[in-house]
Amino acid sequence: MAEPSNTKEARRRRPTPPKDGFAFALLALGWAVCLAVATWGVMVRVKAVMSANNFQALWTDGLLLLVALLPLALLLPASRSLQQSIQARRALAAENLIAARVHSAEAHTWAWFTLGYAGAWLLLLLLVLFFIANNVAVGRTFFQLELIASSFGLILQAFWVNVVIFLFAGVLSLLWGLVVAIAKLLPGRPAQPIRFLATFYTDAFLSLPSIIVIYLVGFGLPLTGIAFFRSLPLEALAVLALTLTYGAYMAEVYRAGLESIHPSQWAAARSLGLSYGQTLRFVIIPQAVRRIVPPLLNNFIGMQKDTALVNVVGVIDAFNQARIIASNNFNLSAVTTVAILFILITIPQTRLVDRLVERDRARFRQG
Amino acid sequence: MSLLEVRNVVKRFGNNEVLRGINLTVEAHQVVCLIGPSGCGKSTLLRCINGLEEIQGGEIRLHGDRITGPGVDLNALRREVGIVFQSFNLFPHMTVLQNITLAPTQVLRMPEEQAREKALALLKRIGLEHKAQAYPDQLSGGQQQRVAIVRALAMEPMLLLLDEITSALDPELVSEVLNLLRELAREGMTMILATHEMGFAKEVASKVCFLYGGVVHEEGPPEQIFSNPQQERTQQFLSSIIEAGRL
Ligand SMILES: Nc1ncnc2c1ncn2[C@@H]1O[C@H](COP(=O)(O)OP(=O)(O)OP(=O)(O)O)[C@@H](O)[C@H]1O
Ligand SMILES: [Mg+2]
Numbered sequence: 001m002a003e004p005s006n007t008k009e010a011r012r013r014r015p016t017p018p019k020d021g022f023a024f025a026l027l028a029l030g031w032a033v034c035l036a037v038a039t040w041g042v043m044v045r046v047k048a049v050m051s052a053n054n055f056q057a058l059w060t061d062g063l064l065l066l067v068a069l070l071p072l073a074l075l076l077p078a079s080r081s082l083q084q085s086i087q088a089r090r091a092l093a094a095e096n097l098i099a100a101r102v103h104s105a106e107a108h109t110w111a112w113f114t115l116g117y118a119g120a121w122l123l124l125l126l127l128v129l130f131f132i133a134n135n136v137a138v139g140r141t142f143f144q145l146e147l148i149a150s151s152f153g154l155i156l157q158a159f160w161v162n163v164v165i166f167l168f169a170g171v172l173s174l175l176w177g178l179v180v181a182i183a184k185l186l187p188g189r190p191a192q193p194i195r196f197l198a199t200f201y202t203d204a205f206l207s208l209p210s211i212i213v214i215y216l217v218g219f220g221l222p223l224t225g226i227a228f229f230r231s232l233p234l235e236a237l238a239v240l241a242l243t244l245t246y247g248a249y250m251a252e253v254y255r256a257g258l259e260s261i262h263p264s265q266w267a268a269a270r271s272l273g274l275s276y277g278q279t280l281r282f283v284i285i286p287q288a289v290r291r292i293v294p295p296l297l298n299n300f301i302g303m304q305k306d307t308a309l310v311n312v313v314g315v316i317d318a319f320n321q322a323r324i325i326a327s328n329n330f331n332l333s334a335v336t337t338v339a340i341l342f343i344l345i346t347i348p349q350t351r352l353v354d355r356l357v358e359r360d361r362a363r364f365r366q367g
Numbered sequence: 368m369s370l371l372e373v374r375n376v377v378k379r380f381g382n383n384e385v386l387r388g389i390n391l392t393v394e395a396h397q398v399v400c401l402i403g404p405s406g407c408g409k410s411t412l413l414r415c416i417n418g419l420e421e422i423q424g425g426e427i428r429l430h431g432d433r434i435t436g437p438g439v440d441l442n443a444l445r446r447e448v449g450i451v452f453q454s455f456n457l458f459p460h461m462t463v464l465q466n467i468t469l470a471p472t473q474v475l476r477m478p479e480e481q482a483r484e485k486a487l488a489l490l491k492r493i494g495l496e497h498k499a500q501a502y503p504d505q506l507s508g509g510q511q512q513r514v515a516i517v518r519a520l521a522m523e524p525m526l527l528l529l530d531e532i533t534s535a536l537d538p539e540l541v542s543e544v545l546n547l548l549r550e551l552a553r554e555g556m557t558m559i560l561a562t563h564e565m566g567f568a569k570e571v572a573s574k575v576c577f578l579y580g581g582v583v584h585e586e587g588p589p590e591q592i593f594s595n596p597q598q599e600r601t602q603q604f605l606s607s608i609i610e611a612g613r614l
Contacts, residue, residue: 264455268515271417272470272522273445282469288459 005107006261017092018100021085021107028081028114032074035118042125043068049132056141071121074114081110096261144333151334158219162307165235165317169242170300170308176243184255187276198251203250210241211309217241218313241305249299257292258284290360294353301349305342368431370395370557371416371526375434377424385411389424393526396555400568400589403578404604409561412578413528416559417450428505429526449519450528454535456515457503463490464499467518475522484519488517489517493547509540513547518587521549526549565608569593576599586599587602 044063050056088103131139183191183198205213218237221229229237263286269279309319318338325334371393378386385408393399401409414420416427417443425433434545435446457466469485471477477485490496493513495506503511512532519527533541545567550557551558552571562568567573569589576586577598585598596602 093375191378262455264452265458267414267419267452268456268458270441271419271445271448271450272518273442273474274470278473282473283458287458 003266015097017097018088019108021081021104021111022112025078025085025107028111028118028129029075029078031118032071032078032114035074035121037069038125039071039121040068042128043206046128046132049136052135065226069158071118074121075118077117078114081107081114084110098350099185141332142336143336144331147325147329147331147333151322152337153320154321154325155334155337155341158316159318159338161235161317162304162319163345165238165242165307165310166300166304168239169246169303172239172243172252173246173299173303174296178248178254180251181254181258182280184251185258202248202251203259205245206252208245208305210245212308212310213245214238214241215312218246218310218315234313234315235310238307238313238315242306242310244307246299246303249302250296251364253292253295253299254288257288257295260291261287290316294357294360296355297349297356301353308338369393370397370430371559372428373412373416374427375425376412376415376422376427377409378415385581386415386422389578389583391576391583391586393557393559395525397557397573398552398571399559400572401559401561401576401578401585402421402565402575402604403562407578408581409578410530413450413530413559413561416526417448418444419450419526421473428587433601440472444559446522447524448526448528449522449524450530451512451519451532453531454508457511457518459503462500462502463494463495463506463514466514467521470518471521473582476599485551486517486521488520490514493517507542508536512536516544516547516551520583523558527556527558529558529562531561531563534563563608565593565605577604579604 042115047061047064050060055150071242083104084107086102088107091097091100091103147340180198183194183200186191186194217240218234221240222232232240258280265283265287266279268278274282307317308319311323314320318341322334322338326332369392371391373389373391374388376386376389389408389412391399391412401412403409411420415422415435418439422435425435426433429444429447433439433562451575457463458469461469464483464486467489468479468482471482471485472479487496487499493516495510495514498510499504499544503514506514516527516529516532533544536544541564545564548558548560548567549571557578560568575589575592576583576602577592577596578584579600585592585596585601592601593605596605
């Protein structure tokens with residue numbers, strides 16, 4: 001009797017066999033082999049470059065050999081994938097559908113595993129090739145160890161300027177942002193002009209690139225001839241510029257956080273007789289803080305990076321110092337130092353943000 | 368003098384005129400139930416009485432004092448009039464005890480210790496003194512609502528407004544909240560409650576008001592409203608409630 005093959009009934013009676021993983025497993029194996037060969041080739045090139053530069057040591061040879069042999073490890077998951085796919089075929093032939101599914105799934109998992117690691121390894125190889133290209137020109141331009149070592153003290157000293165600027169600007173913009181956010185949220189008609197000003201301020205500074213603000217404040221204010229601004233050091237003007245810019249960002253974060261609290265919380269607090277300020281202080285802000293801290297920290301991190309822009313008005317920060325060293329030596333290694341310093345101070349903060357977000361998710365069950 | 372007089376109150380949200388001249392009088396120790404179809408303005412009326420919404424016409428008097436319009440100290444008014452909502456009443460970042468003592472200490476400037484004792488006494492009364500240090504999300508919905516009620520009571524209001532405080536609860540939790548209300552009614556607490564619990568309204572109400580079309584369409588003692596409504600709309604509303612099995 002001819003059954004319609006695509007009715008539900010028919011499908012229920014004849015369960016679908018698992019996907020055949022053999023071809024995929026072969027592909028993974030092929031990739032692993034190619035990669036092993038490619039790695040070998042790259043390591044031979046590295047060795048050649050080293051000898052050309054009269055750099056020779058037993059430990060580097062050992063290291064190169066080790067790296068060259070490493071991708072062979074990928075043959076293990078690849079062959080396991082192949083093995084599992086063969087077993088899946090066998091199980092299917094024996095009409096053992098469940099075993100076939102298990103083996104097939106295993107085969108796919110191992111094949112993907114192989115491909116994933118192979119992809120990452122390939123990227124690394126490309127990086128090495130780039131590094132040694134043109135007789136290690138790339139490596140020398142960015143990572144000249146002697147220059148890094150000799151300029152490190154100067155760079156670190158100049159980096160301290162960045163740290164001071166972002167600490168001051170960070171604290172100030174946190175406070176200033178809160179003031180602006182509250183101004184934006186003030187209720188009632190009398191506060192309308194204040195709300196308008198606060199909105200205009202945030203709109204303007206959110207759209208202005210910070211480098212322009214730094215330029216205008218850092219050059220412009222002293223030019224006005226007002227004694228107070230002329231007496232300020234450039235660093236203070238940089239702090240002012242960054243505070244103005246990031247105050248707007250912070251204000252937006254505060255506002256979003258305060259507005260994310262359910263309006264019933266306002267009603268509940270006000271109906272108990274708490275004033276507007278008391279409601280903010282005891283009910284709304286404590287709840288909003290949890291949600292606000294991670295995005296505030298993100299802004300803070302963004303601001304740290306923008307401290308590198310203060311060189312446009314001549315502040316000798318780490319980047320400016322590094323540029324001076326770079327142009328004296330025709331080599332960018334000092335800038336690399338700055339980059340690494342920025343990375344080093346930022347990563348712990350990024351992880352902290354992740355932590356806070358995670359903790360918040362875990363703790364706060366009720367919205 | 369009546370405890371509360373609502374006279375010709377008009378409330379608009381933009382062009383949407385929700386209250387079109389509400390009149391309502393509440394005497395001391397009365398329990399007034401507001402009933403009516405969804406969206407008829409029960410919540411809005413309660414929020415107006417509490418000063419959470421500005422009104423566009425008419426006036427509201429508490430003990431003869433005008434409590435609407437310019438120059439009214441809303442924070443002072445709210446000390447006298449407590450309100451409990453359907454949900455999200457409690458402050459989730461504070462313990463039950465802190466929830467209850469916040470307003471007495473901050474608004475009435477009651478000493479910390481005294482507020483604490485009072486709060487614990489209130490909690491004991493609803494059998495939740497062991498939850499004093501718990502956070503709201505560790506309580507059941509019914510427990511949360513009872514805490515919200517005693518939090519309002521801690522301010523010793525002369526009028527308590529309750530806006531469908533059981534409608535977000537599982538049926539088996541409703542009775543513990545209603546029992547507390549029953550007790551308060553017996554003690555002579557003046558209350559206005561918006562409710563869909565017709566059986567309860569029938570039992571405790573001194574007066575039932577049917578809101579419709581932005582006015583009090585019909586009012587009277589519960590026996591009359593529920594057994595012998597005079598207005599056609601009231602009859603329709605009640606028969607739909609009976610159909611839904613809620614009376
Ligand atoms: N803040 C607001 N802004 C605009 N319109 C509103 C607002 N609050 C309520 N309304 C409108 O007012 C009308 C009455 O709402 P209200 O919440 O008072 O009704 P209700 O009788 O309490 O209904 P329910 O039984 O569903 O709670 C509705 O049409 C609603 O859309
Ligand atoms: Mg309502």
